[in-house]
Amino acid sequence: MSEQQELRFYLPVIEEDEKETGTFNLETTNMKKSFPMSIDKIQELVKDMTDYNLDTIELHVTGIVKSGPITELFIGVEGEAGMKLILNKKKET
DSSP, X not given: OOOOOEEEEXXXXXXXXXXXXXXXXXXXXXXXXXXXXXXXXXXXXXXXXXXXXXXXXXXXXXXXXXXXXXXEEEEOSSTTSEEEEEEEEOOOO
């Protein structure tokens, strides 16, 4: 019997600057921490945009880890990678 495949993806964690409260250092190229993300969490992010439907999710992956039935995708921290959500206005019926 084949194992069910599972896809997980992670976003980089950007932390507040230790020296200056309220500022964030976005210039780092190292992913020191990552945050697990799921389709359910993305739906939660856009749920308050009630006039829109989530149309497309575009991921720019910088790393992949495959372990048995689990595939983990790591989303990058800078311009060469990221995640893009496209929302389309809901059509009134």
